[in-house]
Amino acid sequence: MKKPIVKLINVNKSYKKGNRIIPVLFNINLEIVEGEFIAFMGPSGSGKTTLLNLIAGLDIVDSGKVIVDEVDITNLGEGQLSRWRALNVGFIFQFYNLIPVLTAFENVELPLLLTGLSKLERREHVEMALNIVNLIERMDHFPYQLSGGEQQRVSIARAIVTDPTIIVADEPTGDLDKISANEILDLIERLNKEFNKTIIMVTHDPNAAKKARIIRRLEKGSLNGLYFETYP
């Protein structure tokens, strides 16, 4: 039996807007096992991205616990959380979020600068990641010289280059045409199947969600009972 890699226990989260407190997530309990590919769906404002941010250590809970690979990240200070993210989480964003003044190679190298690897070791890791996303020939190109799909592939290479415990993807195909979106989804699926990466994805797109093994729906801040397994 696979061990749970992510555990959320009674998680609550709200935001403050002026004097108003806007509740976002209510009493979330969740377990994601190692090597899983899970997609969260739900309408806008349902709390999908907030949930993803809490799992990835980008935001902190109001109450409850978030445990990733046996580390209770709700107990970590800001500096510890930064270091933890650098080693354990790979991020794929909707708008790629590449640094425009860095080449594809340098963008992928960025998270490795925090790891203490030598220049040669970094180069090996970056080239491997760019090979996986099939962009090694374009490693010296700047983001503006790449298509949207290519930029997202660079972003995926950056997410996997540190060999993180989990990969979180927030609407990874939201800014892409259908063909590019399919390419990216195939790539994410490959990471899960071939490299056994745990993938947690948030999406609006049912086609994207279909690639996940499990789909959970969020509505008004709660995980409802709907639970799909898309393939055995």
Next chain:
Amino acid sequence: MAYILKLILRNAFRHPLRSFLTILSIIIAVLAFGLIQTFIKAWYQGVEASSPIRLITRNSISLIFPLPISYKEKIRQIEGVNIVSWGTWFGGIYKDEKNFFPSFAIDANSYLRLYPEYLISEEEKKEFLRDRKGFIAGKKLIERFGWRIGETIILKGKIYPGSWEFTLRGVYKGRDEYTDETQFFFHWDYLNEVLRNRGSSWTDHVGWYMVGITNPEKAPIVALLIDNTFKNSIAETLTETERAFQLSFIYLTENLLITIRIVSMIIILIIIVVVTNTMIMTYRERIPEYAVFKTLGYSGLKIGGLMVGESLFFTLSGCFVGIFLTYPISKIVGQMLEIYFPVFKVPFVIIPLNLLVSIVAGILATIIPIYQVVKMKISEALRNIG
């Protein structure tokens, strides 16, 4: 490290026009700061060139009242006095009003012994001492008018009316670059002789005495002894060190100097404001990127390091170019102001001072943006992307 430097440089040139204008502002500020410091230094030049072994004795009422030549023997007899020389401000004009320069009637022999910073060849010195109508002038003055040794020139006297004929017998050079090379010296005996012939009341009078002393530590005592000697006489004296004498002229313009110093401080503030403005604009534009850096595990302080690097790139680039330009520009300004400031040299201190100001300004300019990055909530910053 190479990666970080590359990132800083590429970031710095993301908006070439803005970067250029920021650096240009700093260049102008550094240049203005350098020129002001040079100006202040030039103002104090006389003070700095003064010697601790020289005293100036003048009429206690005012410098414009003369002292009898007979005082020289009494001063010479005072204990601690080594050399006594004297001079009178002549205030001559060469051909035209605009051709003004400092001209003095001096006792050449004692004066040249008392002021060894004026270097003149033995041969020219002999010629000068031999010729009652001879004069010597500084190298810069000679070059300004193209005079040649042996050439006779005529000065129009403003204080002592008439046309005065002199023959150039020598050119003095300054011992160092801070010595005034724009002065004109001729024999007091010549002036006195003409005044005697004219029956002037200024006959046998001098403008001031320059007194060489043996021990600078005893300057206050010697000064007191000189003044006591002439107490209750027809022309009481005021003796002070050469430095104090020069400073008394500067005190007359103290308010102006204070204003200039304030302007110089304002320039430093301008540098800080310009760079702070650029760094705040930069921060606002790059909020999503900084959020990505933080997402990937970079701490606020590490990102702050990038900001400081970029800010220092602006301030130090401007500083280096500004310093580099200060020298040729101050030379041009110095030539334009040569009449008023014979020595207009950029003080070395502006280099470390400008570097220090640039580094401090570069760091201060990033305090607000770094604070904002440290306080930035990643989830909120990422929400603004798209």
